[in-house]
Amino acid sequence: MLSVALVGGLHSGARAAAVERLLATVPGSVALHHDLTGAAGRGTVTRTVRDATGVLSTDEAPLVNDCACCALREDLVPELQRLADAGLTRLAVVELWDSVEPKAMAEVVAAAGLTVGSVITAVDPALLLPCLGNGDDLADAGLAAAATDRRTVADTFARQLEYAPVLAVLDGPDADDEDRALLAQLHPTARQVPLPGGDLAAAALAGFDVEAAAAAQHPACALLPQEADAHGVGTYVWHRRRPFHPERLYAALEDLCCAAARSRGRFWLADRPDTLLAWDAAGGALCVEPTGPWLASLPDAAWEMVPPVRRAAAALDWDPEHGDRCQHLVFTSPDLDREGLAELLDSCLLTDAEYAAGREAWKRLPSAFDALLEV
Secondary structure, three states: OOEEEEEEOOOHHHHHHHHHHHHHHOOOEEEEEEEOOOHHHHOEEEEEEEEOOEEEEEEEEEOEOOEHHHHHHHHHHHHHHHHHHHOOOOEEEEEOOOOOOHHHHHHHHHHOOOEEEEEEEEEOHHHHHHHHOOOOEOOOOOOOOEOOOOOEHHHHHHHHHHHOOEEEEEOOOOOOHHHHHHHHHHOOOOEEEEEOOOOHHHHHOOOOOHHHHHHHHOOOOOOOOOOEEEOOEEEEEEEEOOOEOHHHHHHHHHHHHOOOOEEEEEEOEOOOOOEEEEEEEEOOEEEEEEEEEOHHHOOHHHHHHOOHHHHHHHHHOOEOOOEOOOEEEEEEEEOOOHHHHHHHHHHOEOOHHHHHOOHHHHOOOOOOOOOOOOO
């Protein structure tokens, strides 16, 4: 049976090393790569299929809706199904183009009834900080997958890194202990496989649960990093049971976004007491968005419609008064100022007097986040 391993990441050198390692160590493996470079100008995407001996075929796939990623999705599944039907390939290594995110591709492959063996992000630790600190749009870096692509380098790389359960880590001379500590703290649950000599084959064939991976990225139940401190890199976990004052938090956003290389989590605004809000920051830019209700705001009958993993996560952090409503933000960075972060975040919470006024009074507070949440 054909197994599919997705290998992605912005670090092309590390990605190429990971693919070469898999082709060299897994008998009956082939690699597929769709080159999206300049696709908009050509109107096509270049597909290459190769094995350990060299290139087997090269072809062009037309753009779909002026979107290179859409063309990739439309062309990839038929190619994988062709390999599966032929019965000669054990492992199809899909080398994703630079800014393609593995989550969407894994879900496309799984929806077609194909087996996802693993999702691997290839990383050069020496390039971690430059990527996480790069707030440029992908379009400005020549990495946009469509004319409408508004992602940044930093947030794209963060998602690539945190979705994959396996990191293929390039053992290069430019990485130092700080770089390696940053990688370990950004994704502490990942299995790290060194390149070029690690056992990546076993990781590629280990099996991958697409639904569980999606749940692990949802802010309500994500396995966020824990407190850590090593080689000048720190991770600070801030957890509180009091809502934010919307105006004070909004005024502090710039300082909070610049306080760490990466921050993420979930938060609670006083004027939106029933809405779970996601926090996702990298490269000095912040994305906040509503991700549905807090479970505490739902009637009992609606709980049956909530995925079990979400109910389990809420139960682990349940408060008698507020249920699963909470502030849970995690900041990871070299030279992290924990005390400064704690002081700034705490200053954005409701004061004792504001808190005592009650929920109906909270709802009347100025809605400073309306524009940011596109209300």
